[in-house]
Amino acid sequence: MIQPVSDLPLWAAMVVAAFLIFGSALALIGAIGFLRLPTFYERLHAPTLGTSWGVGGIMLASMVYFSVSSSRPVLHEILIGLFVTVTTPITFMLLARAALHRDRAESNGNVPEKHQHDLEDVEAIQGNAEEN
Amino acid sequence: MSAVILLTAISIAQLLIALAMAIASVRMFRGPRAQDRIIGLDTLYINAMLMLVTFGIGTGSTIYFEAALVIGMLGFVATVALAKFLMRGEVIE
Amino acid sequence: MMLPYPILAVCLLLMWLMLNGFSWGQLVLGALVALFASWALASLRPDKPKLRKWWLIPKLVTVVFVDILRSNLAVATLILKGKRRPHTSGFLLLPLEIENKTALALLAIILTSTPGSAWLEYDSRDRTVLLHVLDLIDEEQWIATIKHRYEALLLEIFA
Numbered sequence: 001m002i003q004p005v006s007d008l009p010l011w012a013a014m015v016v017a018a019f020l021i022f023g024s025a026l027a028l029i030g031a032i033g034f035l036r037l038p039t040f041y042e043r044l045h046a047p048t049l050g051t052s053w054g055v056g057g058i059m060l061a062s063m064v065y066f067s068v069s070s071s072r073p074v075l076h077e078i079l080i081g082l083f084v085t086v087t088t089p090i091t092f093m094l095l096a097r098a099a100l101h102r103d104r105a106e107s108n109g110n111v112p113e114k115h116q117h118d119l120e121d122v123e124a125i126q127g128n129a130e131e132n
Numbered sequence: 133m134s135a136v137i138l139l140t141a142i143s144i145a146q147l148l149i150a151l152a153m154a155i156a157s158v159r160m161f162r163g164p165r166a167q168d169r170i171i172g173l174d175t176l177y178i179n180a181m182l183m184l185v186t187f188g189i190g191t192g193s194t195i196y197f198e199a200a201l202v203i204g205m206l207g208f209v210a211t212v213a214l215a216k217f218l219m220r221g222e223v224i225e
Numbered sequence: 226m227m228l229p230y231p232i233l234a235v236c237l238l239l240m241w242l243m244l245n246g247f248s249w250g251q252l253v254l255g256a257l258v259a260l261f262a263s264w265a266l267a268s269l270r271p272d273k274p275k276l277r278k279w280w281l282i283p284k285l286v287t288v289v290f291v292d293i294l295r296s297n298l299a300v301a302t303l304i305l306k307g308k309r310r311p312h313t314s315g316f317l318l319l320p321l322e323i324e325n326k327t328a329l330a331l332l333a334i335i336l337t338s339t340p341g342s343a344w345l346e347y348d349s350r351d352r353t354v355l356l357h358v359l360d361l362i363d364e365e366q367w368i369a370t371i372k373h374r375y376e377a378l379l380l381e382i383f384a
Binding site for chain 3: 078
Binding site: 007008009010012013014016017018020021023024025027028030031032034035040043044047050051054055058059061062065066069074076077079080083084087088090091092094095097098099101102 | 133134135137138140141142144145146148149151152153155156158159165167168170171172174175178179181182185186188189192194197200201204205208211212215216218219
């Protein structure tokens with residue numbers, strides 16, 4: 001099923017192999033940490049291994065491979081890398097805020113409370129509403 | 133020689149990524165809460181994307197790159213929608 | 226105005242050429258797409274980020290690149306050590322001086338992409354952000370590192 005189309009020079013093959021194994025090992029370690037860490041907020045850290053240098057390693061491997069085998073610079077893998085780097089913080093931030101919101105609403109776990117002034121504001125708004 | 137190195141490296145990488153996908157889906161099924169399942173889905177699609185890129189290196193065709201890009205975009209939109217749903221109880225306000 | 230967001234237009238054109246390969250026809254097509262996309266964005270009227278010291282951007286990129294690699298390795302060893310390690314994770318409230326939205330977004334991306342720290346919630350009134358740190362041994366040191374390494378640079382780059 002798998003047949004590398006072109007014979008790469010040895011150094012390029014070594015570089016591609018090293019980046020591939022580095023990236024996929026980081027992705028696997030991230031997944032293992034995601035399974036084993038005890039609380040949600042700790043688990044949140046593990047997949048970023050896969051999304052930072054896991055993706056980075058495999059993109060670099062692909063870039064080196066296609067650049068050498070077609071003997072012109074192939075850079076479009078950078079787009080996936082950039083896209084993942086920009087989007088992962090968004091999903092993780094949204095999920096973390098959702099988790100904080102849910103944990104606060106159910107008051108479980110050692111979650112830091114929201115700042116006091118929010119409650120004061122709510123009371124002030126309610127007070128105004130009653131006055132009007 | 134270089135073909136052998138590449139083949140072994142690609143096979144090892146695919147094995148590791150497949151394991152990562154399996155572990156992510158274990159967490160997705162086990163939970164315990166909805167946010168864990170959503171991050172499991174997120175990890176699953178990122179790893180699927182990486183798997184497609186390694187297929188691309190293995191076959192030497194760039195078609196897989198486009199498939200990976202599409203998976204990345206759809207996965208991102210899906211996760212954001214799910215996270216939004218978790219926070220507000222509705223996706224579009 | 227012809228080009229409301231020149232940097233964005235150039236980036237879009239570059240992306241188009243990367244995806245489709247370079248030829249003169251693709252260059253024209255990509256330029257048209259970039260032009261229409263920046264007009265479309267102009268009708269949304271986002272805040273235009275003002276760059277002050279743009280030549281510091283490569284420095285920031287290198288610092289972040291190396292830091293992400295380092296913390297990748299650190300977190301990987303933490304995970305592989307498993308249950309033998311003491312429980313050291315915790316929440317951290319970090320006061321910020323940055324107010325520029327683009328700079329804040331960049332800081333959020335940097336801190337979340339770095340394994341070992343996650344950005345949870347920003348409070349625009351107090352100008353504090355709630356972080357979760359996997360290996361929280363010395364709070365003061367964490368705050369000092371973030372402020373010194375990233376925030377100072379971002380403050381200089383964005384006016």
